[in-house]
Amino acid sequence: MLKLTNHPFIIYKYFTKDLLKFFIFALVFLIILIFFIDLIELFRRSSNKIGVNHLLKADFIDLIGMASLKIIGNIQKILPFAALIGSIACFNQWRKKNYYVISKASGISLWKVLSPILVSFFFVGLFSIIVLNPFSTLMNKKYENLQTLFFGKTNIQEFSFDTKGFWIKHVSGKRNLIINANKIDEKTNALYEINIFEYNDNKIFQKKIKAKYGKFTYKKLLLYNVQSIDEKYQVRNLKKFSYSIDFDSSKLNVATKKPDKIFLLDFPYYLLKMKSYGLNISKHLIHFFKLICQPFLIISMILLSASLMLRSSERKVEVGIVSLSLVVGFSLYFIGDFIFALGFLEKIPPLLAGFGPTLIGLFSGCYLISDIDEIKYVKNR
Numbered sequence: 080m081l082k083l084t085n086h087p088f089i090i091y092k093y094f095t096k097d098l099l100k101f102f103i104f105a106l107v108f109l110i111i112l113i114f115f116i117d118l119i120e121l122f123r124r125s126s127n128k129i130g131v132n133h134l135l136k137a138d139f140i141d142l143i144g145m146a147s148l149k150i151i152g153n154i155q156k157i158l159p160f161a162a163l164i165g166s167i168a169c170f171n172q173w174r175k176k177n178y179y180v181i182s183k184a185s186g187i188s189l190w191k192v193l194s195p196i197l198v199s200f201f202f203v204g205l206f207s208i209i210v211l212n213p214f215s216t217l218m219n220k221k222y223e224n225l226q227t228l229f230f231g232k233t234n235i236q237e238f239s240f241d242t243k244g245f246w247i248k249h250v251s252g253k254r255n256l257i258i259n260a261n262k263i264d265e266k267t268n269a270l271y272e273i274n275i276f277e278y279n280d281n282k283i284f285q286k287k288i289k290a291k292y293g294k295f296t297y298k299k300l301l302l303y304n305v306q307s308i309d310e311k312y313q314v315r316n317l318k319k320f321s322y323s324i325d326f327d328s329s330k331l332n333v334a335t336k337k338p339d340k341i342f343l344l345d346f347p348y349y350l351l352k353m354k355s356y357g358l359n360i361s362k363h364l365i366h367f368f369k370l371i372c373q374p375f376l377i378i379s380m381i382l383l384s385a386s387l388m389l390r391s392s393e394r395k396v397e398v399g400i401v402s403l404s405l406v407v408g409f410s411l412y413f414i415g416d417f418i419f420a421l422g423f424l425e426k427i428p429p430l431l432a433g434f435g436p437t438l439i440g441l442f443s444g445c446y447l448i449s450d451i452d453e454i455k456y457v458k459n460r
Contacts, residue, residue, distance in 0.1 A: 095196050097172075098381075102165035102200075109157045109164075110150060117153075118146040124230055141229065148222040152215040155207050158373065162200060163380040163408040167401060170388035174400075189448055193385060197378050204374025212343045212370070219340055249324060255282065256324070258300075260293075268295040273302065275322070284310055288320065300324045338366030346370075361429050365422045368433020376437045382444025383407055411440050 121142045247258040254277065261272035275288040286309045290302035305317040341349055346367045353360045387404045415436030422432020 092195070094192055095199050098166060098169045098196050099199065101169040101172075102161055102203075105165035105168065106154070106157070106161035109161055110154060113153050113157065114146055114150060117149055118142060121145055141225070145222060145225050145229075148218045148225070151211055151218050155211050155215050155373075158204065158207055159376045159380050159412070160408075162203075162377045163384055163405070166381045166384040167388060167404045167408075170385055171401060174388055189385070189389065193381070193448070197381065200377050200381060201374045204377045208343055208370055208373055216340055216342055254278075255280065256322070269293070270295075275302075286310065290320070295324075298323060338363050343367075343370060361425055362423050364429040365419060365433045368430065369419070372434060372437040375441060379411070379437060379440025379444050380408055382448055383411070383440060386444055386447030411436060414439065 125142060245260050245263055247256075247260075249256045249258065257276040257278075258270075259274040259276075260270040263270055270293040271291070273288070273290040273293045275290075277285040277288070279285055286307060288302065289306040289308075291304040293300055293302040295301075300322040302320045302322070303318065305320040307315045307317060307320065341363070346363070350360050350363060350367070353363065384404045387407060388400055418427070418432050418435045421427045422429055427435075
């Protein structure tokens with residue numbers, strides 16, 4: 080039972096620890112649930128495995144290891160949901176025990192109660208993007224390597240940047256191509272200043288192709304003003320040359336690292352490089368904004384649940400309030416997904432797409448919390 084003292088710090092500390100306890104329970108529950116869902120999916124894929132060479136079969140330990148590699152990334156994704164579920168459970172308990180009514184009678188407003196909680200959870204979100212993000216990125220890479228090893232891919236495409244331009248690694252059957260281009264025009268599927276290195280499946284050099292200009296068409300890469308150099312260093316000059324390559328040209332606008340494989344601190348450099356190579360940066364920019372907004376999204380979930388759960392102290396409305404809080408919290412998530420989709424389609428600016436959902440949650444939560452304090456103040460008068 081809460082005992083009010085003359086030291087507000089003790090009260091704030093109690094409230095914060097109480098909510099953190101419920102948050103940790105919710106987080107652990109969600110992690111375990113998602114882990115088993117991932118594990119079941121991996122078992123299903125393992126039983127229907129279609130590998131590149133059918134040589135490697137994942138055993139039980141391998142699959143557990145793969146599912147474990149996704150834990151840190153999953154923690155990052157579910158932190159806002161854990162905050163929502165944990166805060167609903169916590170505030171429901173407060174409502175039953177009239178904690179807020181007692182603190183209000185002692186002159187402590189809801190904002191004063193929530194302030195240390197919000198600061199604490201802001202640092203939880205900050206820990207997520209500064210500490211968990213790099214580990215999540217590394218684990219995602221290891222997971223994809225194991226996925227290729229055990230389940231295989233018929234075509235492997237990897238993309239990267241360096242000082243020499245844009246690189247595409249394409250593996251199909253017995254042919255390995257490394258394609259380097261100085262610039263890409265994603266609107267016309269065109270490549271400029273191209274170097275292509277071809278190897279066989281034993282990684283033995285076959286030929287080098289240089290071209291001034293090239294273009295992806297349906298299952299082909301057309302090259303113009305070509306110079307071909309084979310393994311015997313014999314040179315041939317051609318006006319036109321083509322590669323049969325199963326490459327979806329629509330992927331040029333995402334022919335980069337997936338956003339979840341980029342460290343937070345690497346984003347500015349990576350975005351500048353993408354822009355200099357003529358690539359669309361909208362999707363990566365939105366992901367970057369979404370990532371740095373996570374501490375504020377967690378705060379907005381707590382504000383929304385507090386504003387709904389503490390609005391009434393009547394027990395008969397418990398189920399309705401809990402349900403409404405869950406619906407509002409998850410609705411914010413789905414509204415966010417809709418706004419992100421609009422951003423990806425370039426219907427709205429990346430800045431609005433990245434920050435919009437969090438700002439909606441924050442402003443709604445702040446307004447409803449202020450409304451509660453005002454209602455309580457009027458009633459007390």
